Amino acid sequence: MSEIINVSAIAKVEKEKIRNRIEGYRAEGKATPTLASVIVGEDPGSVYYIDMQKKVLESLGGTMLKITLSQDVSEEELLSTIGELNEDDEVHGIMVLFPLPKHISEDRIAMKISPSKDVDGVNPINIGLLASSTGGIAPCTPSSVVEILKNTLGMLEGINAVIIGRSNIVGKPLIQLLLRENMTVTVCHSRTKELKNVAAGGEVLISAMGRPMMITEEYVGKGAVVIDVGTSEKDGKIVGDCDLLSVMKKARLATKVPGGVGTLTTTILMRTLVDLYDKSEA
Structure with missing residues:
Protein backbone atom coordinates (compact mmCIF):
# COMPACT_ATOMS: atom_id res chain seq x y z
CA MET A 1 0.00 0.00 0.00
CA SER A 2 1.35 3.43 -0.94
CA GLU A 3 2.13 5.89 1.83
CA ILE A 4 3.26 9.51 2.20
CA ILE A 5 6.40 9.83 4.32
CA ASN A 6 5.75 11.86 7.46
CA VAL A 7 8.74 14.21 7.27
CA SER A 8 7.33 16.44 10.02
CA ALA A 9 7.63 13.56 12.48
CA ILE A 10 11.29 13.07 11.50
CA ALA A 11 11.92 16.80 12.00
CA LYS A 12 10.24 16.71 15.41
CA VAL A 13 12.57 13.97 16.65
CA GLU A 14 15.63 15.82 15.32
CA LYS A 15 14.54 19.08 16.94
CA GLU A 16 14.21 17.37 20.32
CA LYS A 17 17.75 16.00 20.02
CA ILE A 18 19.08 19.47 19.15
CA ARG A 19 17.14 21.08 22.00
CA ASN A 20 18.58 18.58 24.47
CA ARG A 21 22.12 19.26 23.25
CA ILE A 22 21.70 23.02 23.64
CA GLU A 23 20.16 22.61 27.10
CA GLY A 24 23.20 20.52 28.02
CA TYR A 25 25.52 23.37 27.03
CA ARG A 26 23.57 25.77 29.19
CA ALA A 27 23.68 23.38 32.14
CA GLU A 28 27.46 23.36 31.80
CA GLY A 29 27.56 27.16 31.69
CA LYS A 30 28.71 27.24 28.08
CA ALA A 31 27.88 29.79 25.38
CA THR A 32 24.81 29.44 23.20
CA PRO A 33 25.27 28.16 19.62
CA THR A 34 24.92 31.22 17.39
CA LEU A 35 24.16 31.44 13.68
CA ALA A 36 24.86 34.59 11.67
CA SER A 37 22.64 34.78 8.59
CA VAL A 38 23.43 37.50 6.06
CA ILE A 39 20.81 38.72 3.61
CA VAL A 40 21.44 41.25 0.85
CA GLY A 41 18.32 43.17 -0.17
CA GLU A 42 14.74 42.22 0.60
CA ASP A 43 13.96 39.26 -1.66
CA PRO A 44 10.64 37.91 -0.26
CA GLY A 45 11.75 34.27 -0.45
CA SER A 46 15.01 34.99 1.33
CA VAL A 47 13.29 37.11 3.98
CA TYR A 48 10.81 34.31 4.65
CA TYR A 49 13.58 31.72 4.93
CA ILE A 50 15.76 33.78 7.25
CA ASP A 51 12.79 34.55 9.51
CA MET A 52 11.99 30.84 9.61
CA GLN A 53 15.59 30.10 10.58
CA LYS A 54 15.36 32.55 13.45
CA LYS A 55 12.06 31.11 14.68
CA VAL A 56 13.30 27.52 14.62
CA LEU A 57 16.71 28.21 16.17
CA GLU A 58 15.32 30.32 19.01
CA SER A 59 12.68 27.66 19.73
CA LEU A 60 15.55 25.21 20.22
CA GLY A 61 17.43 27.53 22.57
CA GLY A 62 19.98 28.90 20.12
CA THR A 63 20.70 32.45 18.99
CA MET A 64 20.56 33.96 15.53
CA LEU A 65 22.07 37.19 14.25
CA LYS A 66 20.17 38.52 11.25
CA ILE A 67 22.40 40.83 9.24
CA THR A 68 20.57 42.75 6.51
CA LEU A 69 22.61 44.65 3.93
CA SER A 70 21.30 46.95 1.20
CA GLN A 71 20.80 45.71 -2.34
CA ASP A 72 23.57 48.00 -3.57
CA VAL A 73 26.16 46.97 -0.97
CA SER A 74 29.57 46.55 -2.56
CA GLU A 75 31.23 43.17 -2.85
CA GLU A 76 34.11 44.40 -0.69
CA GLU A 77 31.72 45.50 2.06
CA LEU A 78 30.07 42.08 2.07
CA LEU A 79 33.46 40.35 2.14
CA SER A 80 34.47 42.58 5.06
CA THR A 81 31.30 41.68 6.96
CA ILE A 82 31.98 37.96 6.49
CA GLY A 83 35.59 38.48 7.58
CA GLU A 84 34.42 40.04 10.84
CA LEU A 85 32.05 37.13 11.47
CA ASN A 86 34.86 34.67 10.75
CA GLU A 87 36.89 36.30 13.55
CA ASP A 88 33.99 36.53 16.03
CA ASP A 89 34.35 33.69 18.56
CA GLU A 90 30.71 34.11 19.58
CA VAL A 91 29.52 33.17 16.06
CA HIS A 92 29.62 29.44 15.36
CA GLY A 93 27.98 29.29 11.94
CA ILE A 94 27.70 31.66 8.97
CA MET A 95 25.20 31.55 6.13
CA VAL A 96 24.88 34.03 3.27
CA LEU A 97 21.58 33.74 1.45
CA PHE A 98 21.88 33.25 -2.29
CA PRO A 99 21.19 34.45 -4.91
CA LEU A 100 23.13 37.66 -4.55
CA PRO A 101 22.88 40.80 -6.73
CA LYS A 102 24.66 40.45 -10.09
CA HIS A 103 27.47 42.82 -9.13
CA ILE A 104 28.61 40.42 -6.38
CA SER A 105 30.51 37.20 -7.12
CA GLU A 106 28.88 34.32 -5.28
CA ASP A 107 32.08 32.29 -5.75
CA ARG A 108 34.16 34.92 -3.93
CA ILE A 109 31.60 35.13 -1.14
CA ALA A 110 31.50 31.34 -0.71
CA MET A 111 35.30 31.20 -0.56
CA LYS A 112 35.40 33.91 2.10
CA ILE A 113 33.23 32.01 4.60
CA SER A 114 35.48 30.16 7.03
CA PRO A 115 35.26 26.39 6.33
CA SER A 116 34.85 25.80 10.07
CA LYS A 117 31.77 28.07 10.17
CA ASP A 118 30.34 27.23 6.76
CA VAL A 119 26.99 25.92 7.98
CA ASP A 120 25.57 25.17 4.51
CA GLY A 121 28.69 23.73 2.91
CA VAL A 122 29.30 26.30 0.16
CA ASN A 123 33.02 26.89 0.63
CA PRO A 124 35.03 25.00 -2.03
CA ILE A 125 37.13 23.38 0.70
CA ASN A 126 34.05 21.73 2.18
CA ILE A 127 32.82 20.75 -1.27
CA GLY A 128 36.17 19.11 -1.99
CA LEU A 129 36.31 17.31 1.36
CA LEU A 130 32.79 16.02 0.83
CA ALA A 131 33.87 14.44 -2.44
CA SER A 132 37.23 13.10 -1.33
CA SER A 133 36.94 11.97 2.27
CA THR A 134 34.65 11.49 5.24
CA GLY A 135 34.98 15.18 6.09
CA GLY A 136 33.36 18.31 4.72
CA ILE A 137 30.03 19.96 5.44
CA ALA A 138 27.08 19.04 3.26
CA PRO A 139 24.31 21.47 2.25
CA THR A 263 10.04 20.53 6.21
CA LEU A 264 13.33 19.10 7.47
CA THR A 265 16.00 21.33 5.90
CA THR A 266 15.98 24.12 8.49
CA THR A 267 16.21 21.54 11.28
CA ILE A 268 19.21 19.89 9.61
CA LEU A 269 20.81 23.32 9.22
CA MET A 270 20.49 23.79 12.97
CA ARG A 271 21.95 20.34 13.63
CA THR A 272 24.96 21.29 11.51
CA LEU A 273 25.31 24.52 13.51
CA VAL A 274 25.41 22.55 16.77
CA ASP A 275 27.96 20.15 15.26
CA LEU A 276 30.16 23.13 14.35
CA TYR A 277 29.70 24.50 17.86
CA ASP A 278 30.96 21.21 19.31
CA LYS A 279 34.06 21.32 17.11
CA SER A 280 34.76 24.92 18.13
CA GLU A 281 34.56 23.94 21.81
CA ALA A 282 36.78 20.87 21.43
Whole structure:
Protein backbone atom coordinates (compact mmCIF):
# COMPACT_ATOMS: atom_id res chain seq x y z
CA MET A 1 0.00 0.00 0.00
CA SER A 2 1.35 3.43 -0.94
CA GLU A 3 2.13 5.89 1.83
CA ILE A 4 3.26 9.51 2.20
CA ILE A 5 6.40 9.83 4.32
CA ASN A 6 5.75 11.86 7.46
CA VAL A 7 8.74 14.21 7.27
CA SER A 8 7.33 16.44 10.02
CA ALA A 9 7.63 13.56 12.48
CA ILE A 10 11.29 13.07 11.50
CA ALA A 11 11.92 16.80 12.00
CA LYS A 12 10.24 16.71 15.41
CA VAL A 13 12.57 13.97 16.65
CA GLU A 14 15.63 15.82 15.32
CA LYS A 15 14.54 19.08 16.94
CA GLU A 16 14.21 17.37 20.32
CA LYS A 17 17.75 16.00 20.02
CA ILE A 18 19.08 19.47 19.15
CA ARG A 19 17.14 21.08 22.00
CA ASN A 20 18.58 18.58 24.47
CA ARG A 21 22.12 19.26 23.25
CA ILE A 22 21.70 23.02 23.64
CA GLU A 23 20.16 22.61 27.10
CA GLY A 24 23.20 20.52 28.02
CA TYR A 25 25.52 23.37 27.03
CA ARG A 26 23.57 25.77 29.19
CA ALA A 27 23.68 23.38 32.14
CA GLU A 28 27.46 23.36 31.80
CA GLY A 29 27.56 27.16 31.69
CA LYS A 30 28.71 27.24 28.08
CA ALA A 31 27.88 29.79 25.38
CA THR A 32 24.81 29.44 23.20
CA PRO A 33 25.27 28.16 19.62
CA THR A 34 24.92 31.22 17.39
CA LEU A 35 24.16 31.44 13.68
CA ALA A 36 24.86 34.59 11.67
CA SER A 37 22.64 34.78 8.59
CA VAL A 38 23.43 37.50 6.06
CA ILE A 39 20.81 38.72 3.61
CA VAL A 40 21.44 41.25 0.85
CA GLY A 41 18.32 43.17 -0.17
CA GLU A 42 14.74 42.22 0.60
CA ASP A 43 13.96 39.26 -1.66
CA PRO A 44 10.64 37.91 -0.26
CA GLY A 45 11.75 34.27 -0.45
CA SER A 46 15.01 34.99 1.33
CA VAL A 47 13.29 37.11 3.98
CA TYR A 48 10.81 34.31 4.65
CA TYR A 49 13.58 31.72 4.93
CA ILE A 50 15.76 33.78 7.25
CA ASP A 51 12.79 34.55 9.51
CA MET A 52 11.99 30.84 9.61
CA GLN A 53 15.59 30.10 10.58
CA LYS A 54 15.36 32.55 13.45
CA LYS A 55 12.06 31.11 14.68
CA VAL A 56 13.30 27.52 14.62
CA LEU A 57 16.71 28.21 16.17
CA GLU A 58 15.32 30.32 19.01
CA SER A 59 12.68 27.66 19.73
CA LEU A 60 15.55 25.21 20.22
CA GLY A 61 17.43 27.53 22.57
CA GLY A 62 19.98 28.90 20.12
CA THR A 63 20.70 32.45 18.99
CA MET A 64 20.56 33.96 15.53
CA LEU A 65 22.07 37.19 14.25
CA LYS A 66 20.17 38.52 11.25
CA ILE A 67 22.40 40.83 9.24
CA THR A 68 20.57 42.75 6.51
CA LEU A 69 22.61 44.65 3.93
CA SER A 70 21.30 46.95 1.20
CA GLN A 71 20.80 45.71 -2.34
CA ASP A 72 23.57 48.00 -3.57
CA VAL A 73 26.16 46.97 -0.97
CA SER A 74 29.57 46.55 -2.56
CA GLU A 75 31.23 43.17 -2.85
CA GLU A 76 34.11 44.40 -0.69
CA GLU A 77 31.72 45.50 2.06
CA LEU A 78 30.07 42.08 2.07
CA LEU A 79 33.46 40.35 2.14
CA SER A 80 34.47 42.58 5.06
CA THR A 81 31.30 41.68 6.96
CA ILE A 82 31.98 37.96 6.49
CA GLY A 83 35.59 38.48 7.58
CA GLU A 84 34.42 40.04 10.84
CA LEU A 85 32.05 37.13 11.47
CA ASN A 86 34.86 34.67 10.75
CA GLU A 87 36.89 36.30 13.55
CA ASP A 88 33.99 36.53 16.03
CA ASP A 89 34.35 33.69 18.56
CA GLU A 90 30.71 34.11 19.58
CA VAL A 91 29.52 33.17 16.06
CA HIS A 92 29.62 29.44 15.36
CA GLY A 93 27.98 29.29 11.94
CA ILE A 94 27.70 31.66 8.97
CA MET A 95 25.20 31.55 6.13
CA VAL A 96 24.88 34.03 3.27
CA LEU A 97 21.58 33.74 1.45
CA PHE A 98 21.88 33.25 -2.29
CA PRO A 99 21.19 34.45 -4.91
CA LEU A 100 23.13 37.66 -4.55
CA PRO A 101 22.88 40.80 -6.73
CA LYS A 102 24.66 40.45 -10.09
CA HIS A 103 27.47 42.82 -9.13
CA ILE A 104 28.61 40.42 -6.38
CA SER A 105 30.51 37.20 -7.12
CA GLU A 106 28.88 34.32 -5.28
CA ASP A 107 32.08 32.29 -5.75
CA ARG A 108 34.16 34.92 -3.93
CA ILE A 109 31.60 35.13 -1.14
CA ALA A 110 31.50 31.34 -0.71
CA MET A 111 35.30 31.20 -0.56
CA LYS A 112 35.40 33.91 2.10
CA ILE A 113 33.23 32.01 4.60
CA SER A 114 35.48 30.16 7.03
CA PRO A 115 35.26 26.39 6.33
CA SER A 116 34.85 25.80 10.07
CA LYS A 117 31.77 28.07 10.17
CA ASP A 118 30.34 27.23 6.76
CA VAL A 119 26.99 25.92 7.98
CA ASP A 120 25.57 25.17 4.51
CA GLY A 121 28.69 23.73 2.91
CA VAL A 122 29.30 26.30 0.16
CA ASN A 123 33.02 26.89 0.63
CA PRO A 124 35.03 25.00 -2.03
CA ILE A 125 37.13 23.38 0.70
CA ASN A 126 34.05 21.73 2.18
CA ILE A 127 32.82 20.75 -1.27
CA GLY A 128 36.17 19.11 -1.99
CA LEU A 129 36.31 17.31 1.36
CA LEU A 130 32.79 16.02 0.83
CA ALA A 131 33.87 14.44 -2.44
CA SER A 132 37.23 13.10 -1.33
CA SER A 133 36.94 11.97 2.27
CA THR A 134 34.65 11.49 5.24
CA GLY A 135 34.98 15.18 6.09
CA GLY A 136 33.36 18.31 4.72
CA ILE A 137 30.03 19.96 5.44
CA ALA A 138 27.08 19.04 3.26
CA PRO A 139 24.31 21.47 2.25
CA CYS A 140 21.19 20.95 4.33
CA THR A 141 18.89 19.81 1.49
CA PRO A 142 20.88 16.72 0.43
CA SER A 143 21.55 15.99 4.11
CA SER A 144 17.80 16.06 4.68
CA VAL A 145 17.26 13.53 1.90
CA VAL A 146 19.71 11.14 3.56
CA GLU A 147 18.04 11.62 6.94
CA ILE A 148 14.63 10.82 5.45
CA LEU A 149 15.97 7.67 3.81
CA LYS A 150 17.68 6.50 7.00
CA ASN A 151 14.54 7.03 9.04
CA THR A 152 12.38 5.34 6.43
CA LEU A 153 14.54 2.44 5.28
CA GLY A 154 17.09 1.95 8.05
CA MET A 155 20.29 0.46 6.64
CA LEU A 156 20.94 1.94 3.18
CA GLU A 157 23.89 -0.23 2.19
CA GLY A 158 23.51 -1.87 -1.22
CA ILE A 159 20.28 -0.09 -2.16
CA ASN A 160 20.12 1.13 -5.77
CA ALA A 161 19.36 4.88 -5.93
CA VAL A 162 18.68 7.01 -9.00
CA ILE A 163 19.13 10.78 -8.75
CA ILE A 164 17.64 13.01 -11.45
CA GLY A 165 19.51 16.31 -11.35
CA ARG A 166 23.19 17.19 -10.95
CA SER A 167 23.16 20.70 -9.44
CA ASN A 168 25.98 21.86 -7.18
CA ILE A 169 23.61 22.40 -4.25
CA VAL A 170 21.63 19.14 -4.34
CA GLY A 171 22.53 16.52 -6.94
CA LYS A 172 26.33 16.51 -6.70
CA PRO A 173 26.66 16.58 -2.88
CA LEU A 174 23.86 14.02 -2.62
CA ILE A 175 25.89 11.61 -4.76
CA GLN A 176 28.71 11.75 -2.22
CA LEU A 177 26.42 11.35 0.79
CA LEU A 178 24.68 8.31 -0.67
CA LEU A 179 28.02 6.74 -1.60
CA ARG A 180 29.11 7.18 2.02
CA GLU A 181 26.10 5.05 2.95
CA ASN A 182 27.38 2.42 0.49
CA MET A 183 24.41 2.83 -1.81
CA THR A 184 24.73 2.19 -5.56
CA VAL A 185 24.12 5.55 -7.25
CA THR A 186 23.04 6.40 -10.80
CA VAL A 187 22.89 10.06 -11.80
CA CYS A 188 20.57 11.25 -14.58
CA HIS A 189 20.30 14.63 -16.26
CA SER A 190 18.92 16.38 -19.34
CA ARG A 191 21.16 14.37 -21.69
CA THR A 192 20.37 10.95 -20.22
CA LYS A 193 19.02 8.51 -22.80
CA GLU A 194 15.95 6.42 -21.97
CA LEU A 195 15.43 8.49 -18.82
CA LYS A 196 12.15 6.83 -17.88
CA ASN A 197 13.66 3.36 -18.04
CA VAL A 198 16.76 4.35 -16.08
CA ALA A 199 14.70 6.10 -13.39
CA ALA A 200 12.35 3.13 -13.06
CA GLY A 201 15.33 0.91 -12.27
CA GLY A 202 15.92 2.56 -8.91
CA GLU A 203 14.76 1.17 -5.60
CA VAL A 204 15.02 4.80 -4.51
CA LEU A 205 14.24 7.64 -6.94
CA ILE A 206 15.26 11.18 -6.01
CA SER A 207 14.14 14.01 -8.27
CA ALA A 208 15.89 17.38 -7.94
CA MET A 209 15.20 19.18 -11.21
CA GLY A 210 12.69 21.92 -10.51
CA ARG A 211 10.45 20.83 -13.40
CA PRO A 212 6.86 20.90 -12.19
CA MET A 213 4.96 17.60 -12.20
CA MET A 214 7.32 15.96 -14.70
CA ILE A 215 7.77 12.67 -12.85
CA THR A 216 4.86 10.29 -13.39
CA GLU A 217 4.36 6.58 -12.76
CA GLU A 218 6.35 5.79 -15.92
CA TYR A 219 9.52 6.92 -14.14
CA VAL A 220 8.86 4.85 -11.02
CA GLY A 221 9.71 1.21 -10.38
CA LYS A 222 7.10 -0.88 -8.59
CA GLY A 223 7.54 -0.53 -4.83
CA ALA A 224 10.14 2.24 -5.10
CA VAL A 225 10.72 5.02 -2.57
CA VAL A 226 10.38 8.44 -4.23
CA ILE A 227 11.92 11.59 -2.73
CA ASP A 228 10.80 14.83 -4.39
CA VAL A 229 13.30 17.64 -3.86
CA GLY A 230 12.07 19.96 -6.63
CA THR A 231 9.97 23.05 -5.97
CA SER A 232 8.31 25.17 -8.63
CA GLU A 233 5.34 27.45 -8.98
CA LYS A 234 2.47 26.32 -11.18
CA ASP A 235 -0.91 28.02 -11.44
CA GLY A 236 -0.11 30.05 -8.34
CA LYS A 237 0.78 27.00 -6.22
CA ILE A 238 4.04 25.45 -5.05
CA VAL A 239 4.46 22.01 -6.59
CA GLY A 240 7.21 19.43 -6.82
CA ASP A 241 8.83 17.52 -9.65
CA CYS A 242 6.40 14.65 -9.10
CA ASP A 243 2.80 14.22 -10.12
CA LEU A 244 2.07 12.66 -6.75
CA LEU A 245 -1.21 10.96 -7.66
CA SER A 246 0.45 9.30 -10.63
CA VAL A 247 3.64 8.41 -8.77
CA MET A 248 1.75 6.78 -5.91
CA LYS A 249 0.29 4.21 -8.29
CA LYS A 250 3.73 2.56 -8.31
CA ALA A 251 5.67 3.94 -5.33
CA ARG A 252 5.63 2.29 -1.93
CA LEU A 253 6.63 5.49 -0.17
CA ALA A 254 6.95 9.09 -1.35
CA THR A 255 7.42 12.63 -0.08
CA LYS A 256 5.08 15.43 -1.07
CA VAL A 257 5.63 19.10 -1.96
CA PRO A 258 5.04 21.19 0.05
CA GLY A 259 5.36 19.31 3.33
CA GLY A 260 8.24 17.04 2.35
CA VAL A 261 12.01 17.52 2.23
CA GLY A 262 11.70 21.27 2.87
CA THR A 263 10.04 20.53 6.21
CA LEU A 264 13.33 19.10 7.47
CA THR A 265 16.00 21.33 5.90
CA THR A 266 15.98 24.12 8.49
CA THR A 267 16.21 21.54 11.28
CA ILE A 268 19.21 19.89 9.61
CA LEU A 269 20.81 23.32 9.22
CA MET A 270 20.49 23.79 12.97
CA ARG A 271 21.95 20.34 13.63
CA THR A 272 24.96 21.29 11.51
CA LEU A 273 25.31 24.52 13.51
CA VAL A 274 25.41 22.55 16.77
CA ASP A 275 27.96 20.15 15.26
CA LEU A 276 30.16 23.13 14.35
CA TYR A 277 29.70 24.50 17.86
CA ASP A 278 30.96 21.21 19.31
CA LYS A 279 34.06 21.32 17.11
CA SER A 280 34.76 24.92 18.13
CA GLU A 281 34.56 23.94 21.81
CA ALA A 282 36.78 20.87 21.43
